[in-house]
Every structure is written in structure tokens, then in C-alpha cells.
Amino acid sequence: MxxxxxxxxxxxxxxxLSYVESPTRCGTCAIRHKAICAALCADEISALNRLSRRRSVPAGQTILGEGEAHTIFANIVSGVVKLTKTLDDGRQHIIGLLFASDFLGRAFRRDNPYFAEAATDVELCIFPAAGFEKLLPDHPGLEHRLFQFTLSELDACQEWMLLLARxxxxxxxxxxxxxxxxxxxxxxxxxxxxxxxxxxxxxxxxxxxxxxxxxxxxxxxxxxxxxxxxxxxxxxxxxxxxxxxxxxxxxxxxxxxxx
Amino acid sequence: MxxxxxxxxxxxxxxxLSYVESPTRCGTCAIRHKAICAALCADEISALNRLSRRRSVPAGQTILGEGEAHTIFANIVSGVVKLTKTLDDGRQHIIGLLFASDFLGRAFRRDNPYFAEAATDVELCIFPAAGFEKLLPDHPGLEHRLFQFTLSELDACQEWMLLLARxxxxxxxxxxxxxxxxxxxxxxxxxxxxxxxxxxxxxxxxxxxxxxxxxxxxxxxxxxxxxxxxxxxxxxxxxxxxxxxxxxxxxxxxxxxxx
DNA sequence: CCCCCCCTTTGACCCAGATCAAAGTTCACT
DNA sequence: AGTGAACTTTGATCTGGGTCAAAGGGGGGG
The missing domain is CATH 1.10.10.10 (Winged helix-like DNA-binding domain superfamily/Winged helix DNA-binding domain)
Structure with missing residues (x-):
């Protein structure tokens, strides 16, 4: 083996290929991704643990409605989440998939421009957005990590544009x-x-x-x-x-x- | 008038429509966008002024090659920059356009996954990446702004995906x-x-x-x-x-x- | 002022993928 | 196990946009 x-x-x-022997989970805190935790101090980790809360979402259930003021920011523990956008006449497109260790939601934003739905059974580690955002300004290391993740998301999105276009x-x-x-x-x-x-x-x-x-x-x-x-x-x-x-x-x- | x-x-x-009476330029510092400057203190502004350097790029000239280790981070003062990706067999796609007040380049990244070229005559306000990055950790407000800009870029990119797909x-x-x-x-x-x-x-x-x-x-x-x-x-x-x-x-x- | 080159438009035809239709699988539920 | 509904595959046909070809402009240089 x-x-x-x-x-x-x-x-x-x-x-x-990004081979993952087993999904990276931090042993100390609630967040799925070790890289995030590496950027945090003990205080931050315990603060996150106090904030976080688990939730299971069965396949097919909506997590976040399009245009809804969004109130959650979550780390995906297992399963796959699909993000979709829809034109008025029903034409629809999946603009992104989120896997274990990815983040769902946008810090400091009150609206979400897409619809998030569980594609498979999903386990989430949820941080209420308000509490989480209060935490962020004092911990620039965490925001820096999220920024880098967002840049990766942008890379993936641009790569996908090439696929769709050509x-x-x-x-x-x-x-x-x-x-x-x-x-x-x-x-x-x-x-x-x-x-x-x-x-x-x-x-x-x-x-x-x-x-x-x-x-x-x-x-x-x-x-x-x-x-x-x-x-x-x-x-x-x-x-x-x-x-x-x-x-x-x-x-x-x-x-x-x-x- | x-x-x-x-x-x-x-x-x-x-x-x-995002009507702009005249492009927002900060009176005090070298950066094009007032919103950025609002997040900065006087020290930061003078530091940026010391760092920045103007450059004019005629239409059609390459600013940043695909895959090149990138060394610049710039604020666009005027003109339009196009970002392209190309498949091996020559099929190409423009993944983004940058206008006055937008930022070109990625802080803390050593590679750039696209090719940047001046679509019209362009005037840039350049910050050497190394110096700029040294500045960032001490000024989380600036990084926060850049993060928010990147989120907007991601929004635009996802909106464009819907266009290409449907x-x-x-x-x-x-x-x-x-x-x-x-x-x-x-x-x-x-x-x-x-x-x-x-x-x-x-x-x-x-x-x-x-x-x-x-x-x-x-x-x-x-x-x-x-x-x-x-x-x-x-x-x-x-x-x-x-x-x-x-x-x-x-x-x-x-x-x-x-x- | 004219000419030439490059960009753009227009026309004719074709094909990859959409659309419409029907048959085959899978699996959850009785 | 039997049944039905939802998902998937396969077939036939159609069409939006691609491809190939040629005919207009426009603007910079002589």
C-alpha cells in the first residue's frame, strides 16, 4: 500500500497531477487545509475553533442562493459543491466546482453572484461571516492566504475560458x-x-x-x-x-x- | 458641460453603467486609483512614490510574456491592455482587458500564466515587484484593497464564462x-x-x-x-x-x- | 492627390454540435 | 424480484457559425 x-x-x-495521498486536514483546528493553519498563530486557531460549526448537506441541496445576501463562509471538508449562474431564459452554466479543502463564500462581500449547490453529499465547516470578518483584520496572514487562493481560482477560471472559447x-x-x-x-x-x-x-x-x-x-x-x-x-x-x-x-x- | x-x-x-466623469487619480501619490490611496497612510504613499516609475508602451508592444517570471506590478494610467492565452496549435483567446485604474501583475507570484500586450498606446505606473512586495506585509490595508480587486476580476471572469458557454x-x-x-x-x-x-x-x-x-x-x-x-x-x-x-x-x- | 496595404465586409458552402425522437440502463422503492 | 422514473445512450436531421474566397473601404506614405 x-x-x-x-x-x-x-x-x-x-x-x-496534484496527487493527494489523503486530504490535508489540520490536526489542531477546524480548517481543512493545513496551509491555512500554517499561517495562523495559536490564538487565531482557537478563535476559529470557537467560531466554526459543522454542517452536512445532502446531494442536490442548495447551500447559497444567487443574489442572496450571503451569510456564510465555509471550508469544504468533503464532497463537491457546484457554483452555477443562470440567464433569465434558463440557459445555465457551472462556473466552478469546489472540492475538499476549498473555501466557499467571499469575505467582506454582502452579495454572491452565483448559486451554490451540493453536487454530492457535502460536509462543511462553517464560519459565520460576521464573526470571521471581525477576526480577519487582526490576522493579515489569514487574509494573505485567502488572497492567494483567490488568485488560484482566477487562474483556473481563465484557463477554463480558453477551453470554452477555443x-x-x-x-x-x-x-x-x-x-x-x-x-x-x-x-x-x-x-x-x-x-x-x-x-x-x-x-x-x-x-x-x-x-x-x-x-x-x-x-x-x-x-x-x-x-x-x-x-x-x-x-x-x-x-x-x-x-x-x-x-x-x-x-x-x-x-x-x-x- | x-x-x-x-x-x-x-x-x-x-x-x-459605471459612469466616470474623469478617471480617478489620486492627487498625492503615483497610483491611479483614489480608492487605493484612501486605504494608505502618508508613509505608504511616499513609499509608493519613491518606488514608482512611469513608462509609455506603444500599441502592439508586449508588456509581459507568457510564462516569463514576471518582475513588474503596475497601475494602468491610460490605454487598454489585453491579456491572452494561447494553445500549442495557435488557437488563442483574450482572457481579460485592463483599463485605466486597473492593476497588472500579481503580487507574490513569480510566474504569470498569460501574455500581456498593449492594445492601444498605454501609460503605466510601474512598481518593481520586489520592492512593492516588501512594502505590502507592513500595510495590510493595501493588500486588502488588492484582494477586493481580484475578487471583482474573478466576478467579471465568471460572468464572461457564462457568455462563452451559453x-x-x-x-x-x-x-x-x-x-x-x-x-x-x-x-x-x-x-x-x-x-x-x-x-x-x-x-x-x-x-x-x-x-x-x-x-x-x-x-x-x-x-x-x-x-x-x-x-x-x-x-x-x-x-x-x-x-x-x-x-x-x-x-x-x-x-x-x-x- | 493617388496608391497600396491592411483591415473589414460580403458571399457561398460546409460541418460540428444542437435539436428532436426513441430506445436502453440503473437504481430506488414497493 | 418487479416496477417505474430518471438518467444515459444512440439515431436522424437541422442549423449557427466556421471556413474559404473575393470584393470593398481607409488611411498613411510617396
Whole structure:
């Protein structure tokens, strides 16, 4: 097991996948992400512990309504949260996915420009926004970390814009699967004999995937079939996927090979 | 003139356009944006003044190469900067535009994931990154402002994702023109008799607009013609545009009226 | 003042992906 | 286990916008 993980870690390193042996959780405080905690002093940690409160949200439930004054700021402990925007006539798009260790909500903002919903069962560690914000000014280290996270979010968002603007359907689907493979935290399910292979559950339905990629359900389905035919992916069932060789998927994500 | 501007301001308010009488420049320090300066103390302002340095960049010149370790952090004094990303095979997309008072560069980051180029003649107020970053930890107010700006950038980026994923060509072009109308700072050119009307120069060529919208040059051109035919816009020449009624444009930006 | 180059528009045709329709799976619930 | 509803796949057809090609402007330089 340890040996297998070591191999997996090496493969992930080589392929610039962000391999996570087990999700990083700080032993001392309520926050999921060790990096945050590293920036905090003991006082801050105990203050956060006093503030925080756990909440479980079943799949499909709304966490935060679009345009609602938002009152929570939370760290995601497990599960996947989807952030969506909708045009008046119903056309909708998923503008972001949040995974374990990500933050939901915006410090110092009273409105939220999107709709947040649990895509899978989600466990949250909630900080009431008001109390949290009172804490922040005295602890610039914490705000600095959040700032850096927001910059990463912006990077991801801009990368995704390139996908939406210029990639073909097959590349989009491959890119999506790659992104999920990178972020689904439990990578213990890497193939034993095949160190480059991964097996995982899709956190989204086909309809949600199409809302992520700016495509229709049918196109997503067809492209999945296409990738399956090419041998790039295997479908265990609708939700469970095996990627025999991540490199092939990476190639599919960046090459528009017509015919 | 004052009266006309007052009307214009009222109209912009009504239409939720960000009307700017004249670009906000702080009288005391080198930074373009008064809001930033409001967060600074006298020490900070003089420190920034010592750090900053002016630079003019002619249209078309590269300011920052993609992937280059970046060494500058700058406030844009005038002109428009475009940020682009490119796929290996040459497909390219403009992921963002920066206008007067915006910031270019990322504090505490050593790499930049995009390519920055002057779209028009640009005047920059440059802070060498190293010196600037040394200043930041002692002045959390400044970092707080930058954080808030980054959140706004993220908002804009997510809004744009919805455009790329779900809007039709005509809506995209209308949305683009609306965005430019909102951000081109010199709005003194509002129509005298027609308070809802605006006249301005496009900072981008058709090719650049198509790279913004995930379309081709031809489609952008066709949709511009279409909007002209409908009377939503008037083309003075290739670069100069008159919008007789902003409301009509706003409607075109959100309604996919097929035929 | 004219010419040339580059940007833009217009036209003709095509195709990737949307739309419409129907059949096949999966899984929760009785 | 049986049943139904929701999700997914597959097929047939259509179309918005891409591609290829050629004909206008506009503006800077001679």
C-alpha cells in the first residue's frame, strides 16, 4: 500500500497531477487545509475553533442562493459543491466546482453572484461571516492566504475560458475528466499493476457535465463513447470511470484530432 | 458641460453603467486609483512614490510574456491592455482587458500564466515587484484593497464564462460593446441631445474582438452589421461607434432573438 | 492627390454540435 | 424480484457559425 502510493505519487509528479495521498486536514483546528493553519498563530486557531460549526448537506441541496445576501463562509471538508449562474431564459452554466479543502463564500462581500449547490453529499465547516470578518483584520496572514487562493481560482477560471472559447467537444470532455482526476481527493484507487491508471467516481451527472463545458447532454455522452472506443477511458458504470493511461487523456485534452 | 455630465451620470446610474466623469487619480501619490490611496497612510504613499516609475508602451508592444517570471506590478494610467492565452496549435483567446485604474501583475507570484500586450498606446505606473512586495506585509490595508480587486476580476471572469458557454454570437457582440461602453473611461462624449446615447472608439480590432468572444472575425463582422441594420449601433468608421440607446444594446446582450 | 496595404465586409458552402425522437440502463422503492 | 422514473445512450436531421474566397473601404506614405 505504501509502496503503491509512492509509485502513484511519482507518476502524479511526473504528469504534474496534484496527487493527494489523503486530504490535508489540520490536526489542531477546524480548517481543512493545513496551509491555512500554517499561517495562523495559536490564538487565531482557537478563535476559529470557537467560531466554526459543522454542517452536512445532502446531494442536490442548495447551500447559497444567487443574489442572496450571503451569510456564510465555509471550508469544504468533503464532497463537491457546484457554483452555477443562470440567464433569465434558463440557459445555465457551472462556473466552478469546489472540492475538499476549498473555501466557499467571499469575505467582506454582502452579495454572491452565483448559486451554490451540493453536487454530492457535502460536509462543511462553517464560519459565520460576521464573526470571521471581525477576526480577519487582526490576522493579515489569514487574509494573505485567502488572497492567494483567490488568485488560484482566477487562474483556473481563465484557463477554463480558453477551453470554452477555443476547444472542441472531445477536448473539452477530456479536459473535464482530467480536471476531476486531478481534484478528486481519494487517489488511493490508482491501479495496482498500472501506475499511470486511475479509477474514480464522477461527482456530476451528464447534464451537469454539459453545463460545465458549454455543451449539451447528448454531445457529452457521444464524446464519452468516442473516448471509450479509442480506449482512452473505460466506463464501469455511468458514474465510475477508469483511466488506463492518464497520458493518453492529457493528449486528448489538448489535441483536436479531426477524424 | 457640467449640466450635460450630470444628465449623463444620472442615465448611467439608471442603467447601472459605471459612469466616470474623469478617471480617478489620486492627487498625492503615483497610483491611479483614489480608492487605493484612501486605504494608505502618508508613509505608504511616499513609499509608493519613491518606488514608482512611469513608462509609455506603444500599441502592439508586449508588456509581459507568457510564462516569463514576471518582475513588474503596475497601475494602468491610460490605454487598454489585453491579456491572452494561447494553445500549442495557435488557437488563442483574450482572457481579460485592463483599463485605466486597473492593476497588472500579481503580487507574490513569480510566474504569470498569460501574455500581456498593449492594445492601444498605454501609460503605466510601474512598481518593481520586489520592492512593492516588501512594502505590502507592513500595510495590510493595501493588500486588502488588492484582494477586493481580484475578487471583482474573478466576478467579471465568471460572468464572461457564462457568455462563452451559453450566449449566441449576436448576444456576445452586444455584450462586448456594452462592456467597452462601461469601461472606456472618457464618457464625456455622451450625446448632447440624446442622454441615453454614447459615442466611443473601440480599443480592439475585429480580430481581437473575435479572440475575446470565442468567435471568428467574419462572424463578429456579420453580427456588427446585423446590429447596425437593426439600428442598435451606428458605425462612424471601423473603430468609432455610436450607440443611440444603450437600453437597446442591453436588451440585445441578453436576448437570443432568433430571426 | 493617388496608391497600396491592411483591415473589414460580403458571399457561398460546409460541418460540428444542437435539436428532436426513441430506445436502453440503473437504481430506488414497493 | 418487479416496477417505474430518471438518467444515459444512440439515431436522424437541422442549423449557427466556421471556413474559404473575393470584393470593398481607409488611411498613411510617396
Amino acid at each position: 505504501a509502496r503503491r502510493s509512492a509509485t502513484a505519487a511519482a507518476v502524479c509528479e511526473e504528469l504534474s 476547444k472542441r467537444a472531445e477536448e473539452r470532455v477530456a479536459s473535464f475528466l482530467l480536471m476531476i482526476a486531478k481534484r478528486v481527493p481519494n487517489m488511493d484507487c490508482l491501479h495496482t499493476e498500472n501506475p499511470g491508471g486511475v479509477r474514480f467516481q464522477l461527482p456530476l451527472s451528464r447534464a451537469e457535465i454539459s453545463d460545465c463545458l458549454g455543451l449539451t447532454i447528448e454531445t457529452v455522452s457521444r464524446q464519452m463513447t468516442r473516448l471509450k472506443t479509442k480506449g482512452v477511458i473505460e466506463l464501469v458504470n455511468y458514474r465510475e470511470i477508469v483511466i488506463p493511461d492518464i497520458r493518453a487523456l492529457q493528449q486528448a485534452a489538448y489535441e483536436a484530432s479531426p477524424a | 457640467a449640466r450635460r455630465s450630470a444628465t449623463a451620470a444620472a442615465v448611467c446610474e439608471e442603467l447601472s 450566449k449566441r454570437a449576436e448576444e456576445r457582440v452586444a455584450s462586448f460593446l456594452l462592456m467597452i461602453a462601461k469601461r472606456v473611461p472618457n464618457m464625456d462624449c455622451l450625446h448632447t441631445e440624446n442622454p441615453g446615447g454614447v459615442r466611443f472608439q473601440l480599443p480592439l480590432s475585429r480580430a481581437e474582438i473575435s479572440d475575446c468572444l470565442g468567435l471568428t472575425i467574419e462572424t463578429v463582422s456579420r453580427q456588427m452589421t446585423r446590429l447596425k441594420t437593426k439600428g442598435v449601433i451606428e458605425l462612424v468608421n471601423y473603430r468609432e461607434i455610436v450607440i443611440p440607446d444603450i437600453r437597446a444594446l442591453q436588451q440585445a446582450a441578453y436576448e437570443a432573438s432568433p430571426a
